[in-house]
Amino acid sequence: MTVYNINQGIGWASSGVEYAQSYRGKILRELGIPAKFIFTDIMRGDNIQEMTRALDFEDDEVIWLYRFYTDFTIEPCSLREEDIAPSFPEGDYTVNVISPGKKQYVYKDDNRFLTIYFSRTNTDKVCKVEFVDSGCLIRTDYYTSGKIFSEYSAPFEGQARVYMRRFFNRDGSTAFEEYLTYTSNKDLWEKSCLYKFPDGIFYSKMELAEDFMKKLPLEDGDIIIADRTTLMGQAIFKHRGNHKLGVVIHAEHFSESLTDEDNILWNNFYEYPFHHSDEVDFFITSTEKQKENLARQFEKYFNRKPKIVAIPVGSLDKLRRPEKARKPHALCTVSRLAPEKHIDWVVRAVVEAREKVGDLTLDIFGRGVEEKRISDLIKENNxxxxxxxxxxxxxxxxxxxxxxxxxGSTSEGFGLSLMEAVGSGLPMIGLDVPYGNQTFIEDGKNGYLIPYPDGGVLDSKALIHEFADRIDKLFNEDHVSEFSMHSYIIAEDFLTEKIEKKMKTLLEEL
Structure with a gap:
């Protein structure tokens, strides 16, 4: 039996979905069950191997849609600058070292230059090379142990747009080509893709996905787990054969404000599998509360009782206790720096609370699109x-x-960082929102759940003041020790051995 886990993309600032897959991979290895992790998005910034390895995936566990049709494997970058230099354009040039990971060849005779990008993890190995002519990006080559693909670009409404990608085999032959067209509008979104193979053409990525599912080497007894179904849903359902299929729910699965007694608005990420729930062998939620809610809704709105199991998307290998005294009055928060995480509220609350907790500190761990805005906010408040x-x-x-x-997040399907925090005995402060906060924070026992308005106008200033009040209460009323002890009690249920047992029971039943 092999468990095939299907996702879209992965990055250096990965979402909880990728971390959940990483935890699942560890559990399946411990159980001795082979697993594959499939990624279907194009990934161009860095070698996919570096990003999957950073989350502890084994190279032979990873299947990338765009490499599936070539004879390259998932592997680290291994070519040095001198290995690829013979392929550079001829002519006199000067070399400029822009940064440790970036170098430019500037040609003297005309307006040409190329930029070499080195691997983040193998810093003397080449990851990609960009070619610019007359101020326009015209080609980007991507490397591991050879050139794995090239992108060809042209100006489109003032920006370089990729119009074709060519994917190679190890001998340099073309495995297939992807052609992209664009619509002329404000957002310049990709309108359509066409995939040209030596023996045929696919006229959309959906067609490619269906072909991929048909060629996936599934054997009797293999199980498919869909973590994301945005692109692959139809292809998975159509070509699953007689293999068991599960769907993982990673976030809030419906809109409460747009749901009434007669109709429910599902989260669009789960709408397809929910409407085809009679073809799903099992759903996995991260918490018991979400399992109960989903089961009640399926029966109410669909008159169905699908199999739903609650298996946390993460686990703790052990409870971690400090070897020395904890930093006094020191808070931390860990997440992607994204708008929905509301790190700005946390920053403002800490600034306010410091008036009463004079040595209060906050460390923010994570990266994301909000990083500059949060940095500016910290500076504005000195x-x-x-x-x-x-x-x-x-x-x-x-x-x-x-x-x-x-x-500060207003929604957590599970909250891996919350689990890890209670596993280290931290008192917790968060909003009373489904499902992670309500799982890991017991109000007045290991921390504080702050009431969150259900509909109506959101008063962020009032919420920030509530956060500041709980910080003051935690540290000035000396609840830290007793709250810490109760966090460890909550964490006991999330030890790896208990989660392994739940996963093993599910797979045996299937």
């Missing part, structure tokens, strides 16, 4: 001495140094 952006770090042994955890 808080740089006690609020720090710490970037993306492996957090296992870091939580236990702190004396509290704070989360």
């Amino acid at each position: 808080a740089g001495d006690y609020i720090k952006l710490r970037g993306h770090q492996k957090m296992d042994e870091i939580y236990k140094d702190y004396s509290g955890y704070i989360a």
